[in-house]
Amino acid sequence: MEKHFLIKGGIKMAEISAINNFKKYNSGSGRSSINNVVREAFRELEKFKNNVNQELTQFNKILDKNLSVLEQQYYDTEVDSRSRDVVSVVSQVQTGNFEARNGVDLTYILSLEKWEQYYKENLEFLNKKFGKNARCVYAVIHFDESTPHLQSMWTFSEENNQK
Structure with a gap:
C-alpha cells in the first residue's frame, strides 16, 4: 500500500510515501x-527493542483504544490454527534520500497536530481497506x-450464520 502526498507549502516530494508494514x-x-x-504500543514494557526516547513518550497520541x-x-471467536486473524500495522513515512539530500529531518517539517491529522x-x-470484518x-x-509513525492492531472475524 503506497500513498504519495504533498506537504503544504509547495514542497513536492515524490520520493516520500506512506508504507504500511x-x-x-x-x-x-x-x-x-x-x-x-x-504492551509495546502503550509503552508498558521495561525494555524496548526499538530506540524509544522516553523523554518524548509523553507526546505519543492514542487515536483509538478498544482492548475489549x-x-x-480471544474468547468468542473460533479460529483455525492456520488462520491469521490479528494484524498489527506500522504506518510510516518513507523519506527515501530526501533528508540526506536536503539536510532536513522530516520529523520537524510537520507540527504534532499535522502529524496527527495525517495519521488519522x-x-x-486502513479501516476502509480492511473492510467490514475488521475491528481496530x-x-x-x-x-x-526516530520517525513519527502510527502503530495499530486489527482483528478479523465473520459472523457465523450456520444453523
Whole structure:
C-alpha cells in the first residue's frame, strides 16, 4: 500500500510515501506475542527493542483504544490454527534520500497536530481497506522513536450464520 502526498507549502516530494508494514498473528496460538505488541504500543514494557526516547513518550497520541475487541477475539471467536486473524500495522513515512539530500529531518517539517491529522487519515484509509470484518483494537502515534509513525492492531472475524 503506497500513498504519495504533498506537504503544504509547495514542497513536492515524490520520493516520500506512506508504507504500511503488516505482521499477522493467530489469536489462539499467538496470544503471548500479541499481548507483547500491545504492551509495546502503550509503552508498558521495561525494555524496548526499538530506540524509544522516553523523554518524548509523553507526546505519543492514542487515536483509538478498544482492548475489549481483542478479548472478544480471544474468547468468542473460533479460529483455525492456520488462520491469521490479528494484524498489527506500522504506518510510516518513507523519506527515501530526501533528508540526506536536503539536510532536513522530516520529523520537524510537520507540527504534532499535522502529524496527527495525517495519521488519522491513514487510519481511516486502513479501516476502509480492511473492510467490514475488521475491528481496530488500538491506534497510537509514536513520536518517541526516530520517525513519527502510527502503530495499530486489527482483528478479523465473520459472523457465523450456520444453523
